[in-house]
Amino acid sequence: MTLKRLMATLLASAALTGSAMAVDLRIGLQEDPDVLDPDQSRTFVGRIVYTSLCDKLVDITPDLEYVPQLATEWSWSEDGRQLTMQLREGATFHDGTPFNAEAVVANIDRSQNLPESRRQSELASVTGVEATGEYEVVFTLEAPDATLLAQLSDRAGMMISPTAAEEAGLDFGNNPVCSGPYQFVERVQQDRIVLEKFADYWNADNYHFDRVTYLPIPDTTVRLANLQAGDLDMLERLAPSDAPAVQQDESLIYEDIVGLGYQGITVNIDNGPNGDNPFGNEAKLRQAFSLAIDRNAINEVVFQGTASPGNQHVPPSSPWYVQDFPVPERDVEAARALLEEAGVDRMAVEAQVPNNPVQQQMMQMVQAMVAEAGFDLSLKATEFASMLSAQTAGDYQLSQVGWSGRTDPDGNIHQFVTCEGGINDSKYCNEEVDRLLNAARETNEMEERKALYAEAQAILNEDLPIIYLYHPSWIWALDNTIEGFVAYPDGMIRLENVTMAE
Amino acid sequence: MLSYIGRRLLIAIPTLIIVSIFVFSLQKILPGDPVLAMAGEDRNPETLEYLREKYRLNDPVIHQYFYWIGGALQGDLGISLRTNQPVTQLIAAKLPVTIQLAIMSMIFAFAIGIPMGILSAVKKGTVLDYVANIVALSGLSIPNFWLGIMLILLVSVNLGWLPASGYEPFFRDPIRSLETMIMPAFVLGTALAATLMRHTRSAMLGVLQADYVRTARAKGLSEKAVILKHTFRNAVLPIVTLSALLFGELLAGAVLTEQIFTIPGFGKLIVDAVFNRDYAVVQGVVLCTAIGFILMNLVADVLYVLLNPRMRQAL
Numbered sequence: 080m081t082l083k084r085l086m087a088t089l090l091a092s093a094a095l096t097g098s099a100m101a102v103d104l105r106i107g108l109q110e111d112p113d114v115l116d117p118d119q120s121r122t123f124v125g126r127i128v129y130t131s132l133c134d135k136l137v138d139i140t141p142d143l144e145y146v147p148q149l150a151t152e153w154s155w156s157e158d159g160r161q162l163t164m165q166l167r168e169g170a171t172f173h174d175g176t177p178f179n180a181e182a183v184v185a186n187i188d189r190s191q192n193l194p195e196s197r198r199q200s201e202l203a204s205v206t207g208v209e210a211t212g213e214y215e216v217v218f219t220l221e222a223p224d225a226t227l228l229a230q231l232s233d234r235a236g237m238m239i240s241p242t243a244a245e246e247a248g249l250d251f252g253n254n255p256v257c258s259g260p261y262q263f264v265e266r267v268q269q270d271r272i273v274l275e276k277f278a279d280y281w282n283a284d285n286y287h288f289d290r291v292t293y294l295p296i297p298d299t300t301v302r303l304a305n306l307q308a309g310d311l312d313m314l315e316r317l318a319p320s321d322a323p324a325v326q327q328d329e330s331l332i333y334e335d336i337v338g339l340g341y342q343g344i345t346v347n348i349d350n351g352p353n354g355d356n357p358f359g360n361e362a363k364l365r366q367a368f369s370l371a372i373d374r375n376a377i378n379e380v381v382f383q384g385t386a387s388p389g390n391q392h393v394p395p396s397s398p399w400y401v402q403d404f405p406v407p408e409r410d411v412e413a414a415r416a417l418l419e420e421a422g423v424d425r426m427a428v429e430a431q432v433p434n435n436p437v438q439q440q441m442m443q444m445v446q447a448m449v450a451e452a453g454f455d456l457s458l459k460a461t462e463f464a465s466m467l468s469a470q471t472a473g474d475y476q477l478s479q480v481g482w483s484g485r486t487d488p489d490g491n492i493h494q495f496v497t498c499e500g501g502i503n504d505s506k507y508c509n510e511e512v513d514r515l516l517n518a519a520r521e522t523n524e525m526e527e528r529k530a531l532y533a534e535a536q537a538i539l540n541e542d543l544p545i546i547y548l549y550h551p552s553w554i555w556a557l558d559n560t561i562e563g564f565v566a567y568p569d570g571m572i573r574l575e576n577v578t579m580a581e
Numbered sequence: 582m583l584s585y586i587g588r589r590l591l592i593a594i595p596t597l598i599i600v601s602i603f604v605f606s607l608q609k610i611l612p613g614d615p616v617l618a619m620a621g622e623d624r625n626p627e628t629l630e631y632l633r634e635k636y637r638l639n640d641p642v643i644h645q646y647f648y649w650i651g652g653a654l655q656g657d658l659g660i661s662l663r664t665n666q667p668v669t670q671l672i673a674a675k676l677p678v679t680i681q682l683a684i685m686s687m688i689f690a691f692a693i694g695i696p697m698g699i700l701s702a703v704k705k706g707t708v709l710d711y712v713a714n715i716v717a718l719s720g721l722s723i724p725n726f727w728l729g730i731m732l733i734l735l736v737s738v739n740l741g742w743l744p745a746s747g748y749e750p751f752f753r754d755p756i757r758s759l760e761t762m763i764m765p766a767f768v769l770g771t772a773l774a775a776t777l778m779r780h781t782r783s784a785m786l787g788v789l790q791a792d793y794v795r796t797a798r799a800k801g802l803s804e805k806a807v808i809l810k811h812t813f814r815n816a817v818l819p820i821v822t823l824s825a826l827l828f829g830e831l832l833a834g835a836v837l838t839e840q841i842f843t844i845p846g847f848g849k850l851i852v853d854a855v856f857n858r859d860y861a862v863v864q865g866v867v868l869c870t871a872i873g874f875i876l877m878n879l880v881a882d883v884l885y886v887l888l889n890p891r892m893r894q895a896l
Contacts, residue, residue: 111853113619114665121620195632200625252665268664268671269853270748270845296746296843300730305745308737464613464858471617471624502624 107314116252133257159223180210229487339484351473507544659861689770698781720775825881
């Protein structure tokens with residue numbers, strides 16, 4: 080009898096620990112990430128994986144404030160040319176290498192000097208990093224750079240093990256070693272990326288999954304079907320057209336938040352001979368075009384109301400949005416009047432559009448709307464890589480393109496509209512805009528920066544090198560056993576305090 | 582026989598060279614810059630230039646071709662621009678997936694297509710024949726992606742019988758591997774079954790009218806023996822050729838089906854590679870599937886000879 084009871088107790092406890100041990104989370108991604116090396120990588124989905132794999136110096140809150148991660152506190156020098164950071168003690172990399180000031184110096188050096196690094200431009204303002212103590216580093220800047228913290232809250236601030244980086248070189252991404260809450264186990268290209276809990280993580284108590292598996296499933300319908308069938312616990316980038324179905328499904332949770340990015344129409348103003356046409360030369364025509372668009376209707380029809388109509392590089396919900404220039408209501412009369420002022424009755428324009436159904440549907444709505452004002456818009460559906468090439472080469476008139484968005488507003492505007500901007504495909508150039516946007520980079524005072532952006536916006540709102548249309552939302556669908564998920568506007572999936580009910 | 586195979590393999594070499602030149606030039610004609618696709622949103626000009634140099638994209642196209650083909654001859658197909666992995670490694674990882682899917686699809690295709698073909702030939706003009714034809718036509722006309730999504734919704738979401746998508750290597754977990762592959766194999770298999778059924782039917786009909794079949798019947802052989810031993814064996818030749826070709830096509834990857842069921846095989850690899858202008862991967866995979874196709878063609882011809890004694894004299 081006692082033996083039987085003992086056996087039963089043993090079995091029961093084994094079963095209990097068994098289930099408690101295996102808490103796995105399976106996340107459906109829209110794409111397969113590229114190389115898993117924070118210095119070399121460039122995809123959005125890659126950043127989702129890093130959020131659990133690689134800690135950064137600083138993190139953000141959902142309200143875009145900076146909070147400690149590997150750096151516990153920081154301060155700027157009077158002239159804004161030095162940033163001193165205190166580092167977390169007791170943090171280690173997954174291979175046991177201790178995290179300290181030397182590691183930070185080695186990381187920044189790699190981001191800046193590895194020829195394959197995609198982080199070089201993000202850290203362009205940094206002229207040197209020095210370890211001033213075991214847990215203190217000082218960044219020295221060429222000129223004050225208000226965007227540095229934002230860069231350090233993303234891939235440029237991700238710390239990888241200097242030992243592993245040294246050993247693996249360019250192949251680091253095949254077996255990434257960082258210091259985040261989860262460590263790398265395996266990756267099967269286009270199939271899965273598996274991470275497991277890192278027991279020595281400094282904040283391990285707040286991470287409740289033993290294993291996290293990321294499964295790239297590009298087809299949105301299939302991704303949702305996997306969630307409904309119980310083969311996934313959550314997914315990112317739900318198609319807006321599926322939003323109502325998920326909201327009505329009691330076994331699922333719907334989460335969304337307006338993202339940091341935008342979608343708009345870039346106008347060729349001076350990028351080669353194709354910019355030399357009435358639409359590129361005459362701002363009034365671009366204003367008319369913008370006024371002819373009903374941004375709310377686009378949001379309701381194409382995005383089931385999930386997006387945020389917009390007319391600036393940041394969404395209206397952002398603290399950086401310039402309230403003096405609200406999203407314009409559609410006004411065909413005013414648009415017609417502007418065309419008349421410009422001496423044009425009707426005009427033909429051509430826009431290239433990515434060849435996916437959502438962007439095409441959206442642009443067909445624009446096409447119908449601007450036709451009423453007098454624009455015969457023809458759409459040229461183009462595969463994305465070709466479209467990007469044409470855009471860089473100036474081989475386009477209008478281009479429907481977007482930007483995934485950055486934490487600091489500078490990342491959404493500076494390189495697009497300044498004369499020498501790296502991705503200024505419009506080749507718009509206005510010295511006053513340059514001066515204002517450069518000045519906004521060089522001060523850390525938010526109010527001062529906001530005033531500068533407002534001034535720049537006043538000009539850009541007239542010139543319209545980019546006609547902003549809307550800001551897409553990040554949408555997640557979760558199994559209803561998942562608790563504690565918090566939506567962040569950067570679209571990342573942070574697993575701190577996220578749990579799964581039994 | 583061996584010298585026949587040897588000759589056939591020699592003839593394959595110029596074919597492969599032409600394929601490699603064709604693929605290489607097509608890629609160069611494609612608009613879109615691989616370096617732009619891999620530089621990221623920021624498109625830092627210095628990085629772009631560095632990558633162009635590194636991947637020899639500034640060299641004359643002819644040099645690039647010879648550089649690539651030189652490597653390929655030594656078993657080095659280059660490095661994926663997207664993930665930094667050697668292309669040979671990628672192909673080695675995907676090949677078992679694609680082969681497994683191809684074999685399972687062929688099993689479905691045979692199991693459905695051939696009996697249906699025989700039956701509808703034997704019962705020509707009856708209701709059974711019409712039903713089989715309608716089924717075959719539907720199999721050919723229903724798009725794979727539609728059938729795939731419908732199956733996922735029915736079998737996985739509503740009934741919960743099979744995983745909706747994904748992949749498990751066969752030797753790691755055979756049961757799970759079969760579970761994940763059965764739906765995609767069925768989807769691919771039904772389409773092929775339709776083709777097989779139509780060909781089996783017409784081949785059978787041709788043979789059924791032959792004199793020796795009439796003789797067999799006149800000898801008083803059972804209908805079963807007449808159909809299976811005398812008719813089907815003679816009708817099987819075109820079916821073998823067709824099957825080998827269909828199998829060769831399957832090796833090229835089933836783009837849509839792999840995409841829907843998220844199976845990391847050749848199809849998905851090549852689609853992703855084309856969109857990312859990952860030249861080395863596209864070239865490597867196409868070369869590999871061309872070799873696979875040529876080999877399957879050869880297998881078909883050899884089988885033909887083995888099955889048909891009359892052909893042996895032609896060697």
